[in-house]
Amino acid sequence: MDFYPYHPLKLRLWVSAGLLVALALTAWALGGAADTNAGREVLRGGMSLGLAAGFAMMLYRLRPREDWGVRLTTRSILVSRARTGTIEVPWETVREVRRLGDRRDTLALWLGERERVLVPAHLFARRADFEALVQRIEERLPPPRYDA
Helix, strand or coil: CEEEECCCHHHHHHHHHHHHHHHHHHHHHHHHHHHHCCHHHHHHHHHHHHHHHHHHHHHHHCCCCCCCEEEECCCEEEEEECCCEEEEEEHHHCCEEEEECCCCCEEEEECCCCCEEEEEHHHCCCHHHHHHHHHHHHHHCCCCCCCC
């Protein structure tokens, strides 16, 4: 049983920077509202505070925690999701494994014609962790069947 934990440090740093900018915009807008008593400034402050709350929620969901990642067992692949919990994908249901994107940085597990589970590389601490996961999954799955 192999476990590949999610630890999106770079993504969390970018989200933290967005949170700081949104809080600065909120302070600026509410400071302007205190000076001018304009309704527009209060609206700007509320909107930027909502943006900051969105960044804070995203930062909370991307925090490292126990059992958050991809676990390979003898019977299935367990893929953690930030919003929906864990998805269990039995090995028998995986029809094909492909890497998507220009930089091939997303692993797609195709379960049917239109159903797939995506595992992006930006959720891992290092690119080497993602590559090790891809290699381990490709070792396990049988070669694809091509029909003429």
